[in-house]
Amino acid sequence: MSEDSPMDDEFRKRWRGLNERTVESLDTRNYEKAELATRLGTVGVEAGEIATDSPGPKEGLEDVWIPGVEIFPRRVFQQRHRGWFAEFSRMTEGRLHDIGLNPQQWATATMFANTAKGFHIHPPAIPEDEDPATWNQNLYPTASGATDYDARPYGEEQWDAMFFVQGMVEFLLVDERAGMQRKVMRFLIDGDNFPGSNNIGLVIPAGVAHALRSASSENVIMVYGTSTTFHPPFEGRLFSSIEECPLPPEWKEYLEE
Structure with a gap:
């Protein structure tokens, strides 16, 4: 001024x-506060603000939502004097059932407080005779088009489905698929030990880069399923130097003597 x-x-x-x-x-x-649609791709939002009760984007966020991403609420039951209990998915109902995703491998991971997992991405499975941009656009139509979940090649590309048992995390998603508008989604997720609207399940399509970092002073425990078994060549790394733990300069100098 x-x-x-x-x-x-x-x-x-x-x-x-x-x-x-x-x-x-x-x-x-x-x-x-800026509008929810603006905050989603910039400063970030609470996961509970964008969770949906049915597949697809939250109403009003269609233009800023990454196609294929699912964010759905999970209910955590507190068991007084003992702990808590919560479900993630059932094969006969719920979000994974609705979109036809049946993880072939489940795993758990712990992140210490004040650490992060850098951006990583899994390659979309594009048929050899198909143009990647056209294929992606047909597989993920605009909000006005109907989604054919049966057409998704879950068994040929890695989709991730996850939830958090403990801690708080900041999660970032970036759509890097050919032919798709590049969009960013940034949101905070609470582990089950913090019961509330930020207890959510998350589904990430192949071709969408994702990173996360601890957002509290305690360790993060996550559980995640993948649509295929893990195949190392199918995990690409992007700007992941944050995961490195370089030695102090004097240590390195000493070791190189």
């Missing part, structure tokens, strides 16, 4: 009890 503007005069009057150098460096925080 200009020095002679009314807003600037008011700002300076409010802070005139500070020295000039500090006032020149001062900023204030805007506590007004």
Whole structure:
């Protein structure tokens, strides 16, 4: 803002009890929330704000939702004096059943507090005689088109389905599929030890880069299923140096003597 503007005069009057150098460096925080659609791809949202009771994007977020991503609520039952209990999926009903996804492998992972897992991505299975962009666009039609879940090649590409048992995480998704608009989704998920609307299940399609980091002072425990068994060549890494733990320079220098 200009020095002679009314807003600037008011700002300076409010802070005139500070020295000039500090006032020149001062900023204030805007506590007004942007629209949900804007926050989803920028500063992030609470997972409970975007969870849906049926497959597909949350109403009103169709233009910013990554096609194929599923975020659905999970109910956590607190068992007083003992702990808690929660389901993730059933093969006869629920979100994974609705979209025809039956994980072939289940695993668990722990992330220590203040750590992160860098962006990684799995390749979409594109038939040799198909153009990748056209294939993806047909497989994931616009919001007005009907989704054919049976056409998805779950058995030929890795989809991830996951939930969190403990801790809090910030999750990021980026659509990198050929022919698809590049979109970003950023949201916070709570583990089952923090019961509430942020207890969600998450489904990530092949071709969508994903990363996560701990968002609290405790370890994160996650459980995830994959549509295929793990195949190392099918895991691509993107900007994942955050996972490295380099030795202190003096240690490295000593070892190289």
